[in-house]
Amino acid sequence: xxxxxxxxxxxxxxxxxxxxxxxxxxxxxxxxxxxxxxxxxxxxxxxxxxxxxxxxxxxxxxxxxxxxxxxxxxxxxxxxxxxxxxxxxxxxxxxxxxxxxxxxxxxxxxxxxxxxxxxxxxxxxxxxxxxxxxxxxxxxxxxxxxxxxxxxxxxxxxxxxxxxxxxxxxxxxxxxxxxxxxxxxxxxxxxxxxxxxxxxxxxxxxxxxxxxxxxxxxxxxxxxxxxxxxxxxxxxxxxxxxxxxxxxxxxxxxxxxxxxxxxxxxxxxxxxxxxxxxxxxxxxxxxxxxxxxxxxxxxxxxxxxxxxxxxxxxxxxxxxxxxxxxxxxxxxxxxxxxxxxxxxxxxxxxxxxxxxxxxxxxxxxxxxxxxxxxxxxxxxxxxxxxxxxxxxxxxxxxxxxxxxxxxxxxxxxxxxxxxxxxxxxxxxxxxxxxxxxxxxxxxxxxxxxxxxxxxxxxxxxxxxxxxxxxxxxxxxxxxxxxxxxxxxxxxxxxxxxxxxxxxxxxxxxxxxxxxxxxxxxxxxxxxxxxxxxxxxxxxxxxxxxxxxxxxxxxxxxxxxxxxxxxxxx
Numbered sequence: 001x002x003x004x005x006x007x008x009x010x011x012x013x014x015x016x017x018x019x020x021x022x023x024x025x026x027x028x029x030x031x032x033x034x035x036x037x038x039x040x041x042x043x044x045x046x047x048x049x050x051x052x053x054x055x056x057x058x059x060x061x062x063x064x065x066x067x068x069x070x071x072x073x074x075x076x077x078x079x080x081x082x083x084x085x086x087x088x089x090x091x092x093x094x095x096x097x098x099x100x101x102x103x104x105x106x107x108x109x110x111x112x113x114x115x116x117x118x119x120x121x122x123x124x125x126x127x128x129x130x131x132x133x134x135x136x137x138x139x140x141x142x143x144x145x146x147x148x149x150x151x152x153x154x155x156x157x158x159x160x161x162x163x164x165x166x167x168x169x170x171x172x173x174x175x176x177x178x179x180x181x182x183x184x185x186x187x188x189x190x191x192x193x194x195x196x197x198x199x200x201x202x203x204x205x206x207x208x209x210x211x212x213x214x215x216x217x218x219x220x221x222x223x224x225x226x227x228x229x230x231x232x233x234x235x236x237x238x239x240x241x242x243x244x245x246x247x248x249x250x251x252x253x254x255x256x257x258x259x260x261x262x263x264x265x266x267x268x269x270x271x272x273x274x275x276x277x278x279x280x281x282x283x284x285x286x287x288x289x290x291x292x293x294x295x296x297x298x299x300x301x302x303x304x305x306x307x308x309x310x311x312x313x314x315x316x317x318x319x320x321x322x323x324x325x326x327x328x329x330x331x332x333x334x335x336x337x338x339x340x341x342x343x344x345x346x347x348x349x350x351x352x353x354x355x356x357x358x359x360x361x362x363x364x365x366x367x368x369x370x371x372x373x374x375x376x377x378x379x380x381x382x383x384x385x386x387x388x389x390x391x392x393x394x395x396x397x398x399x400x401x402x403x404x405x406x407x408x409x410x411x412x413x414x415x416x417x418x419x420x421x422x423x424x425x426x427x428x429x430x431x432x433x434x435x436x437x438x439x440x441x442x443x444x445x446x447x448x449x450x451x452x453x454x455x456x457x458x459x460x461x462x463x464x465x466x467x468x469x470x471x472x473x474x475x476x477x478x479x480x481x482x483x484x485x486x487x488x489x490x491x492x493x494x495x496x497x498x499x500x501x502x503x504x505x506x507x508x509x510x511x512x513x514x515x516x517x518x519x520x521x522x523x524x525x526x527x528x529x530x531x532x533x534x535x536x537x538x539x540x541x542x543x544x545x546x547x548x549x550x551x552x553x554x555x556x557x558x559x560x561x562x563x564x565x566x567x568x569x
Contacts (some may be wrong), residue, residue: 001062001370002147002292004112012109015116019043020102027099042122043158044115045101049422054093054101055118056108060128060146060170061089065360068371070111071074072356076249078104081353085341087413087464089127089373090118094420100368116154121162123153123234126316127169129177130374134382136330137547139189140197144170144289145226148281152227159234164249165239166234167206179375181205181214181495182467184251185233190220198222203233203263204255207461212252215260217267223286225271226281232271236263264456295381296368301333305386320406320442328496333386337367339379339396340403340411344436347429348414349377358399366392377413378406406511409453409518410436413464417457417474418481424457426481427476431455431510438511448518451531452490467491467534470517471498472510483510487517487543490532501544509551516546 004012022039025031044055056071063071075083075093078100084092096104097410108114117124126146133141149168153159159166169178172189180186186202199221205214221229237251254334255263312319327336339359342348359379363371366382366388379401384392396402405411406538412435415421417428432455439445465471471486482504489498505513518531520543521568525534 001064002059002143002289004099006095009109009112012112012114012116015043015114016102016105016109016403023099023102038120038161040101041120042117043101044118045098046119047422048094048418048420048515049418049424050095051278052096052098052101053420054104054115055086056091056093056113056115057118057125058089058091058113058373059150060126060143061130062143063363063371063373064111065363067111067113068356068363070107070113070361072353072360072491074104074107075356076353083351083353083356084416084556085349085351085373085377085379086553087375087462088125089130089259089375090125090304091373092416094416096467101201102353119165121164121166122160123162123166123168123244123407125531126150126153127167127178127183127375128373129171129384130380131177131269131336132172133295133328134329134334134336135173136176136328138173138330139172139174139191142170142189142291143293144286145172145187145189145223146170147289147292148226148228149283152230152279155342158231159238162234163243164246164251166237166304167253168230176491176493176495179464179467179491180264182207182464182491183214184229186214187226192220192222196222199226201229204252204260205265206250207464207466208250209247209459209460209468210250210252212256213495213497214252215255217260217264224281224283225275225396226230227281227522228274228277229267229271229429231274231279232267235270236266243469278533295331298331298334299385301331301385301387303332305333306387308386315390317404318390318393318444320446320475321397321402322389324404324406324408325402326389331383335384335386335389337381337384337389337396338374338405338406339381339390339401341378341401342405342411342436343403344440345433346400347416348412351379355399355401358395358401362392362395375413376406376411378411382418404442405445407450407452409439409443409448409451409470409514410445411452412436413452413454413468415457415462421457421462423460424474425459425476426457426483426507428455428457428472428474431472431474431483431507434507435514438515448522449530453514465489466497467495468498470514470533475504477504481507483507485510485517485527485547487534487540488535499540501540501547505551510548515551519544 046053067519079093169180169183170187171178188200201218202214203217372380414432418424452468453470454465455472456463456465457474467489473484484504486498
């Protein structure tokens with residue numbers, strides 16, 4: 001993985017010193033809260049419902065074991081022993097003390113980590129495929145390009161105060177696992193007709209209040225021109241993006257207003273002044289960055305380990321885990337492993353300090369000292385020998401990291417929601433818990449098969465509910481929590497925005513509504529169909545009809561439940 005050089009470390013150390021001084025002045029009354037706000041935001045510090053939240057950057061999801069150990073130590077010393085992993089491959093601490101945040105940043109800097117640009121109207125953490133470098137369907141490793149973008153965007157003076165936050169994702173595989181079309185800029189690595197590496201560039205994607213998939217603005221951009229072309233896009237956005245309306249400030253609104261053809265024309269005009277200039281990236285720089293991501297010392301192994309195969313045939317629990325949590329690796333004899341952070345009774349994406357230490361030890365023992373954060377809020381060990389899978393499973397199971405539900409309904413993406421976030425209209429975590437309780441039978445989940453369910457507590461869509469097969473959105477009606485259901489969204493190459501099925505539901509109705517939707521699928525599917533396939537074949541109406549069929553019964557039950565509570569009180 002990338003290691004800081006002297007310049008990287010100096011920049012981060014200086015930022016920590018600067019932030020510590022700002023906080024000291026603020027606590028002394030010399031810097032007002034309004035003056036501090038843009039400074040703390042660009043250092044990852046929010047003020048949430050119950051206090052501060054610090055968002056820690058994990059560039060393109062890569063973590064060294066030493067960094068995991070430091071995160072465990074920080075969460076234990078300065079928080080409540082819990083970290084929350086996000087869809088942007090970051091970690092959030094939800095209970096730090098305001099005045100202690102400079103010390104946390106200092107601790108992070110000691111292991112080449114920071115919280116820079118994890119908030120604010122700037123270029124955020126660059127994200128990518130959590131199987132980068134090991135995926136069998138990969139054209140090339142995207143991480144050197146992510147690192148190039150990290151270095152280019154960090155402290156970029158021209159783009160420090162954009163109209164709104166800006167997100168970039170990079171994919172280099174045949175199957176998009178980075179949801180690039182849901183980003184302000186999505187980059188898809190491809191080869192040109194002459195064999196040269198370059199990018200398909202998508203622009204104007206984003207979820208939130210106005211969910212839009214990014215549009216292709218250039219079908220091939222030579223890699224040497226990547227930075228100058230992104231400069232052109234961001235200059236155009238900085239110049240014409242709206243600053244008078246928070247809800248219309250994202251680049252997707254500008255692209256929609258101009259149309260992709262006109263937007264592309266203006267980008268090309270801007271780029272004509274920049275291309276072949278000082279931001280042109282020479283091959284030597286790509287080689288320098290790629291050297292940081294050289295393959296580890298993989299052994300020459302047989303494609304199949306006989307002992308591993310035997311264990312699959314004799315141990316059903318292990319076989320189920322392999323089926324859902326173990327993924328192909330481009331090197332024979334190796335596999336990638338997803339460690340599930342979706343155990344029953346735990347908020348999706350949460351990991352304890354004890355579990356962080358356990359993952360660090362697993363990474364050191366079995367995966368060359370590295371782990372990755374996935375878009376789905378899980379952790380990945382990318383380089384595990386087949387012969388070690390059973391040992392990894394046993395240790396992971398002892399730490400509640402081996403729930404065999406990856407890709408299934410209970411592998412939910414879920415934002416913190418109203419329990420923690422000041423922006424949320426409704427709670428997300430209790431809904432996730434209720435769905436998990438409703439569908440606690442793994443055999444039934446295996447029968448349902450691949451199905452994504454995402455939950456957001458507000459229209460900001462931090463839970464990415466728009467691109468889930470079933471999406472749940474918390475809404476506020478007369479100071480009461482309600483939940484809107486969308487269906488038909490999906491990630492990947494065929495990314496789709498889901499459609500709202502109708503009026504929203506009470507919280508207590510949601511698990512039954514999800515069950516009704518799944519019943520339609522089970523009744524109507526053909527032998528090989530996934531939920532999304534059946535939905536696309538038969539349309540939304542059968543699902544909608546079933547979802548609302550029991551509404552009166554459910555609401556009568558809710559009223560009776562409330563009356564019982566009043567009598568009991």
